[in-house]
Amino acid sequence: MNNKRVSIIGVPMDLGQNRRGVDMGPSAIRYAGVLETLEALNFQIEDLGDIKISRPSRGAEQLQDNLRNLSQVAEGNELLAKQVDETITAGRFPLVLGGDHSIAIGSLAGIAKHYENLGVIWYDAHGDLNTADTSPSGNIHGMPLAVNLGLGHERLTNILGYQPKIKPENIVIIGARSLDEGEKELIREKGIKVYTMHEVDRIGMSAVISEVIDYLKERTDGVHLSLDLDGLDPGDAPGVGTPVIGGLSYRESHLAMEMLAETDMITSAEFVEVNPILDEKNKTAVIAVGLMGSLFGEKLK
Ligand SMILES: NC(=[NH2+])NCCC[C@H](N)C(=O)O
Numbered sequence: 001m002n003n004k005r006v007s008i009i010g011v012p013m014d015l016g017q018n019r020r021g022v023d024m025g026p027s028a029i030r031y032a033g034v035l036e037t038l039e040a041l042n043f044q045i046e047d048l049g050d051i052k053i054s055r056p057s058r059g060a061e062q063l064q065d066n067l068r069n070l071s072q073v074a075e076g077n078e079l080l081a082k083q084v085d086e087t088i089t090a091g092r093f094p095l096v097l098g099g100d101h102s103i104a105i106g107s108l109a110g111i112a113k114h115y116e117n118l119g120v121i122w123y124d125a126h127g128d129l130n131t132a133d134t135s136p137s138g139n140i141h142g143m144p145l146a147v148n149l150g151l152g153h154e155r156l157t158n159i160l161g162y163q164p165k166i167k168p169e170n171i172v173i174i175g176a177r178s179l180d181e182g183e184k185e186l187i188r189e190k191g192i193k194v195y196t197m198h199e200v201d202r203i204g205m206s207a208v209i210s211e212v213i214d215y216l217k218e219r220t221d222g223v224h225l226s227l228d229l230d231g232l233d234p235g236d237a238p239g240v241g242t243p244v245i246g247g248l249s250y251r252e253s254h255l256a257m258e259m260l261a262e263t264d265m266i267t268s269a270e271f272v273e274v275n276p277i278l279d280e281k282n283k284t285a286v287i288a289v290g291l292m293g294s295l296f297g298e299k300l301k
Pocket residue numbers: 100101102126128130135136137138139141142143178180228230242273
């Protein structure tokens with residue numbers, strides 16, 4: 001990592017989906033030792049604390065137009081976008097801790113305005129490419145990538161007043177194994193590059209990441225890593241709200257992070273969907289911190 005100054009931003013957001021507890025993800029990740037791990041690698045760390053997420057009053061949770069808790073999710077993401085924007089302006093690397101994946105709406109809004117051609121690596125079992133029209137659940141955590149392409153409700157697509165945030169050809173999805181029909185159509189229509197589990201099994205993670213690096217290197221001026229812990233197999237990372245069997249292994253994931261670290265191409269990152277209530281002794285948060293260590297250059301020799 002070129003930038004030695006890192007700002008940690010916690011986002012205790014659980015309103016983008018139905019399972020409570022993922023709002024405690026930032027605490028669980030801090031408790032698993034994120035600051036100590038990065039400090040040991042000689043990064044200068046600043047912890048900006050948590051973004052304020054307002055809670056709908058009891059019984060007032062809303063599913064309006066197939067968008068659950070739209071106003072709280074939009075407000076939280078506006079605050080996050082501003083914080084991330086200021087962090088990059090200050091010349092620091094934003095490391096965002098979730099929270100459910102709806103927070104990628106705010107983080108990318110804050111990041112993408114600093115780049116002409118921001119690349120995005122979406123490490124996830126899911127595509128998160130739904131809109132209210134295609135979503136089977138109304139959960140906004142299944143929509144952030146579509147929102148960043150400028151598709152979806154204005155309150156989400158227009159955060160910080162510009163859209164789209166990302167170009168479809170600058171996105172690579174890795175680890176997909178659960179895609180809804182509307183998402184598959186969008187992937188075809190926009191020509192989004194996807195390495196499903198089929199490709200990972202077929203050519204191996206090493207070849208996948210080499211291809212991803214070559215692909216993004218020639219077309220982007222910065223790369224954001226959005227890592228959903230459910231991209232990993234639930235046997236390894238059980239503390240997630242929407243687990244899907246047959247996922248990326250712990251070892252494949254470390255290899256991916258190490259190969260990315262060697263290229264110095266990652267300019268911002270977020271680790272999301274850690275839900276300590278569903279976890280086993282904080283294992284998933286510990287894995288998240290381990291992966292951050294590899295991403296930030298930890299080596300055995
Ligand atoms: N970030 C996530 N874990 N997303 C899961 C999304 C699941 C499903 N595709 C939905 O839209 O409801």
